[in-house]
Amino acid sequence: MTITALDSRTALVLIDLQKGIVRLPTAHPADAVVSKAAELAAAFRKQGLPVVLVHVTFAADGGDALKPRADHPRPPMTLPADFADFAEELQLQDSDIVVTKHHWSAFYGTDLELHLRRRGITGIVLGGISTSVGVESTAREAHDRAFNVTIASDALTDLHLPSHEHSLTQIFPRLAEVGTTEEILAVLAANHLQPA
Template sequence: MPVTTLDPKTALVVIDLQNAVAALPGEPYSTEDVINRTVELADAFRKHDLPVVLVRVSFSADGGDRPTGRTEQQGRATGTPPAGGDQIVDQLAGHPEDIVVTKRNWGAFHGTDLDVHLRRRGITQIVLTGVATSIGVESTARAAFEHGYHVTLATDAMTDLAAESHNHSLTRIFPRLGESGTTAEILALLS
């Protein structure tokens, strides 16, 4: 369903726009384009005194806080994370009023205080951006829906490692979880 409205108490939730992730190539949008569009949204949310939540993923050097379990995909990262890789990109960092949430899973709700931050502020809707569409963004959208939030997905302010994964989330999953719109469409609703 195309984006129709934003609740008076809406927060922007930005997934994994941090240095290590920003260095990855994105499809169908470059991570640089996603960051630029997210900055536009963040500036507009701040201008309207609406919360901006910057979610980052980070693990300890020994990997003891990484999710466990068997997977078919090899190559789960271990060892010392790159210095500064878990820091929010400069284009979004440096706003003391923003909320920073650190996660250790795909989604931003499980094992974090995201829900507490949102509920204490009376938030009823979230607008999601970030990387990767089919992983962190989708996992967070699913949990937000399950927590009773209205979910809006900024379709051109998110990207994935593969265009097919991005498109699958947009066409098959997101219509079941909320409304989708471009950055321009969401900005128009903020005006």
């Protein structure tokens, strides 16, 4: 697993690093994941590259949540008022793109692709929670849309370690280049960005 290059027009897309999710019991400490994501966000902003912060939330009546029979049943619940607020360490900026989703993928039912295409983005770096759900779903759809995908392996985690490891070792290598935050930052710093 290594990063060979990033496109010159690459966006950082961070999935569900929000207060209501980072408080969940994850396979790796969520604060470490958020810290790595924040490092990436700062570096992308410094390079003038887009940072996309994606969060998930639902209407009070749950009417905008998908309810397929195959999905795990969700008990009725009231979300905390800060459920969808981004983790403070990400330091949301006015220049950041905020995408609100209502299901797993950041592409499904959102304007994410519109934001990326209009900015000439050809590649994305992904991180977030959870690896096997929101991040993997987004990676699959990005790949299907011909974006070059890079996965920040230490800027993501899952609620279940086996699910995280399966995505990281079996699924992502077929869809993306996979490497650490340090490797991605090194490519950015060295300016080894590939023309779109």
